[in-house]
Amino acid sequence: MKRSTYLIALLSLLLASCTDEDQFDNPQTENSRTAFQFSVNMPDYQPVHTRAVVDENAVNDLWLMTFDANGLFIGRAHASLLTSNSNGTGTFRADIPDDTRIIHLIANYNQWNNFDERAAMQKDEREIIPSLASNQLAFWGRQAISSAGDTPNVTLYRNLAKVTVENETTNFEVTGYALCNYINSGTVAPFNPDASPTPFILIDGKPTLLNSSMVKTDQKSADCNMEPKYMFENENYSNDQAYIIIKGRLEGKTEELYYKIQLLDSDKKPYPIMRNYHYKVVIKSFSESANGSTAFSDAKTSEPSNNIYAEIFKESPSISDNNNNVLTVNRLHFLFTKEGTLNVSAQYTANGVTDNSKISVSIAEDQGSILHNLKYDGNGNITADISRIIAGQYEATITVKAGVLSRTVTVVSSALYQFDPASLSPEIYTARDQDVTLSFNIPSTIPYYLYPLKCAITTANLYPVEPNKNLQIEYTDGGYQYVYWADGPGTKTLNFRTSLENSDETVLIANEIFQTKSVEVKSRQFTNVSINSNNFINYGVNNTASLMFTISSYPDYPPTYPLTVFVATKKLQTTQSGWTAVPGGYQYTYASQPSGLQTVTFTAKEAVSSEKVVISAPGFSPTTIDVGNILGSSVTISNTIRVYQNNGLLSIPRYAVTSSDSGIASGFTTSRTSTYSTTLHAGAQINDVVTFTLSGYGYSAAYKVEELLQSPAIVLQ
Known part of the structure; x- marks a missing residue:
């Protein structure tokens, strides 16, 4: 019976060597060593939001397990990054023994401190590699080389299976999901001892399990979200299945319930859980008679929700057969919203040896004629020109084939999508x-x-x-x-x-x-709001403050009349007809929509009338006006001026004193009796600050205009 393997591959490469090689026991050998340069290919699957607990795309520590032509271990080498690319590839180098002929690449493995490198020397790869186990994401790949001077391209694969949930119903909202009864640890590499010529191959339906007893675990209700979920390989027998708890609500309902779904194929048999597979659960329909549980724990012990129709899909850009031939395409899906060039990387290996010359490409379907100039260069690079679509979207498919293996690349060209209605x-x-x-x-x-x-x-x-x-x-x-x-x-x-x-x-x-x-x-707010057009009132009692505003009509959302407008003020007063004094200010009731600019004449109750005036009305956003005071005309002030020195006040007859802003205060003079006289100019704001300085001595004093209006005795310090 033909055996085939669908491999889920990696989205992108976040390449960083962050582990110091010297922290491990890395014994020196007498072998001559060569700087081995190689590239890795991380076949893209789909964009994944990095909020997930597992970062399925991060390769941050890469080691090479080297073996001779007989498959005997001869050492371990740490790889250093040379370059990384956004398309999921990267170039590395590592110093390896000259007699290396087989390499196992292992990344993100967190159990190196338990690996006895000296004891592993000259042991067979079939003994060493299957013994490596982990409870977290690790990447693995195997490469046979003819010499240490080879520069191969190696494909790395994850040791985890991935589960996502999609909802295509219109009457049910999925708000989260969690995994239950799943394996929480597994081997780093696949191993099927009956496979020939190499046992390090994934065979569909035959997971590689730990030699020790496997522990199963459950996620909690707090884990019910829409992030991708991950689990290790499991035979997933019918009497001990992994399953999914879906959380969601029916349309028009507020209560969220929990529903149990099994990972079943089209024949209603449990899927074996395989590394590198993507189990995509798509909810096609939801019956309102489906039995949900109000508690997560109750859903775990309940019967599966048979009235939820869900299909389970497996997808991957890689495929292999029972002869250890592998065809890998770095991405299966592309979207263009403008014209551009399609770039696809493909790789075919026969028993671990790359032979991209056997790859062929052809257009399978292109009803919208969006593909042009499809080319394959014989070295794994596929290109095509993609046309821009003005309206709607079109889809084309490309077949990538090598021997009996093939993958389909889907290209969509679309006009820009719209968020409407918004x-x-x-x-x-x-x-x-x-x-x-x-x-x-x-x-x-x-x-x-x-x-x-x-x-x-x-x-x-x-x-x-x-x-x-x-x-x-x-x-x-x-x-x-x-x-x-x-x-x-x-x-x-x-x-x-x-x-x-x-x-x-x-x-x-x-x-x-x-x-x-x-x-x-x-x-809905008052517009054209101001006092005296500039939000300033002349300093002094009874000066005019004309409040102006417009009550906009908002034809689509008209305000309700009669409408009472309230002006909050403590320092202004008005006797204008219709405006009534109430606690905190004045109010006026409009019987209907007024037209044009409204004007209310207030006068200042105090010389300093600066404050925050607020105009408001029911159904309107209030508007706050910061009102200030200015001098309406120039004012001359005078008083004594002294210098504070040695705990005493000294007279400064006829000394020169300068103002920091002559536009506010100018013509500053001092008399023989140590008095001053200066003019505060019209237009000065009462909060403006002026500094007076004794020329040549550095003594100074700062005053607000409001303070200067009181003709203070100035003291310089």
Whole structure:
């Protein structure tokens, strides 16, 4: 019976050598050593949001286990990074013995301190490699070489299986999921001793298990989120299955319930859990009669929810056969929203030896004629020109074949997607710290492999609140933005709160494959608000303060009449008809929508009438005016001037004293009796500060204009 293996591969390479080789017992051998340079290929699967507990893409520590032509261990070498690329490849080097003929590449292994390198010398690879076990993500690859001077390209694979959940229903919202009864540790490398010519191969349906007893575990209710989940290999027998707990709610319901789903194939048989596989659970339909549990623990012991129809898919850009031939394509899915060039890397190995000349490529389907100039260079590089699509989207497929193995590359060319409909509710807000909801849509035409989808939200005057209070924050050149990760299509709602009384602005929702969406934030507010047009009142009692404002009509959201407008003030008064004194200020009731600019004439009750005046009305956002005082005309002031020195006051007859701002105070003179005289000019604000300095001596004193209006005795210090 033919055996084939579908291998889930790695998204991208975060390459960093962060472990010091000297911390391990790395015995020196008498072998001559060669600087061995090699590249690694991390076949891309799909974008994965890095909030996940397991970072499935990070290779941060890479070691080479070297063996001679007979498969006997001759040493271990630490690899150093030379270059890394964004397409999931990187180049390394390591000093290896000259007689190396077989290399096992192992990354992120956390049990090297338990590995006795001296005791392992001259032991067979079939004894050493299968004994390596881990309770966390590790990467592995095997490469046969003809000499230490080879420069091969090696494919690395994970030792974990991945599980994701997608929802295609319209009457059920999935809010999270968790894994139960799964294996929490496993071997680093696959090993099937009956396989020939090498046992280090993955065979579909035959997981590589630990020699010791395996421990199963459950995630908790707190782990129910939409992040990818991971588990080690497991035969997954019918009487002891791994399963998934789905958390969600029916449309129109607020209560979240838990549902049990098994990992079953199309024949309703449990899938063996295999490393490098992606088990994609797609919920196709949901019956409202499905039995859910109110508690996570109850769902674990309940029967599976048979009224939830879910399909389980396995996908991978790599495939192998029982003759140890492997075809790997670095990515299976591509999306273009503008014209560009498709670049795909492919690799074919026969019994561990790379032979890319056997690869052929062809167009399987291209109904939209988006593919042009498809080429293969014979060395693993596939290119094609992709046409831009103005409206809608088209899909094309390319077949990559070597021997009996083939992979299909899917290319989608699409116009920029849109977040429509997008809106803010309420569309008109009326107060600071008011709750508002931002809604936008993710189209169902978005290819599934792009999820989770990053939605960058730029706003200056709104801040997020529960249940999305902890939105991710990213700092950009122009400030910061909130990031929401969409796990699937449909309407998304986020809760915000206004930070100002009048937070009018344009909120932007952006993603590189979308048209940036603008959503207006508008408050029902008074417009054209000012006092005396400049928000200043002349210093002095009974000076005029003309309050002006416009009550906008808002045709789509008209205010309710009669409308009572209230002006909060402590230092102004008015006798204008219709305006009534009430505690804290004055009010006026408009029977209907007034037209044009409204003017209310106030007068100052005090010489210093600066304050915060607030105008408000029911259903309107209040507007605060910071009112200041200025001098309406120039004022001459005079008094004594002295210098404080040695605990006493000294006279300074006819000494020169200068002002720091002659536009405020000028013509400063001192008399023989040590008095001063200066003019405070019209237009000076009473909060302006002037510093007077005794020329040549450095004595000075600073005063506000408000203080100077009292003709103070000036003391310089």
